Amino acid sequence: MASPMVSRAPQCLSCIRRVSGLEDSLRSLSGQQIRGKKKLAKATTINVKLRANIAGFGRKGSIVPVPPGTMRNTWFPRKMAEYQTLAQLKGLGDVVIERDSTFSPRESKRLGQEKREVQDARKVESIMVPEALELQETFAAPIEEAVPEAEFIEPEMLSVRSSPHLGWRNVLTFVQSEQAAIIIAKLVPENLEFYRTPMPAPPPPKKLSPSLASSSAISAAAAKAAIENAKRDPQQLARPAIYGSVSIADVVANIKAILWEDIEGSRVILSTENVSFVEQSSLKDKDRVKHLGSFTIDIRLGPAESEKVRRTITVRAQQ
Incomplete structure (x- = not known):
């Protein structure tokens, strides 16, 4: 009797090749892996907490x-x-983190003072007796104050004064240069710091052999370098050089930023013609320094000695 289990294995050569090829294709499909390239954009900013009022970004604590480079x-x-940790950022919840491009420390200080004056005026009105207010409205005649036109005179200073009755008005005040020098001496610190990236130190000169001919190219280059170093200031050779420089314009911008934080200081008009370096008067670059160290500057607001303020700037290496 024949066996009921009939072998179904292919008998011909072509059937064997067809079955083996099908198994290979199934095996390749089951073991194939598909990977895609990551296209997530790298974050261009980081969230930080301000420790000072910064114009164009926001007030302290925001x-x-x-x-990241800034x-x-x-x-x-x-x-x-x-810097802020992930736990600190998560603790903020749904608070929208964004910069305040319209923020100005000087403007916020002015608005705060105006708000305080309005509050003081309201307190005075609340203290006054209602009967006195009625009498004032009954017998007091309306007075229109005529503001004369100001003549065009080139003022040394500008000020913005406030009055609880007249509101804010721009009033030109003509202040002498001596008072401007007193304001600068009071507000500007004795030392102003600037940060620059120092240049790497130059390699030491090679010691040439005495037997080298004086007419050789190496000897001529060494002699030229020695002449150039002899022309340079010995103090500048001892100070490391920096990339870029610290100019008079940088110093004036720093002083103006300090003055604008105060109401009296915001009245001072200062330009690059009023500031000069003391040590740079005999050098080629009189309006800038290109080395690390401390330098003395004079702030002159007039020809008199009392109208001059002397300060020091320090150029430090940026870490």
Whole structure:
């Protein structure tokens, strides 16, 4: 009797090839892996907490996004902001983190003073007796104050004065240069700091052999370098050079930023013609310094000696 289990294995050569090819294709499909390239954009900003009022970003204590390079090279070394951990950022909840491009420390200070004056005026009105107010409205005649037109005179200073009755008005005040010098001496610190990246130190000169001919190319190049070093200032040779420079315009911009934080200081008009370096008077670059170290500057607001303020700037290496 024949066996009921009939072998179904292919008998011919073509059937064997067809079955083996099908198994290979199924095996390749089951073991295939498909991977895609990651296309997630790298974040261009990080969220930091401000430790000082910064114009164009926000007031002290706010969380703003800034480029990592700005935080690493400028804000963090100067303690203007601090990094935030993931736990601190999660604790903010749904607070929208964005910079305030319209923020100005000087403007916010002016608005705060105006708000305080309005509150003081309201307190005075609340203290006054209602009967006195009625008598004032009954017998007091309306007075229109005529404001004369100001003549066009080139003022040395501008001020914005406030009055609880007249509101805010721009009033030109003509202040002498001596008073401007007193304001600068009171507000500007004795030392102003600037940060620049130092250049790497040049390699030491090679010691040439005495047997080398004086007419050789190496000897001529060494002699030329020695002549150039002899022409340079010995103090500058001892100070490391920096990339770029610190110019008079940089110093004036720094002083103006300090003056604008105060109402009296905001009245001072200062330009690059009023500031000069003391040590640079005999050098080629009189309006800038290109080395690390301390330098003395004179702020002259007039020809008199009492109208001059002397300060020091220090150029430090940026870490």
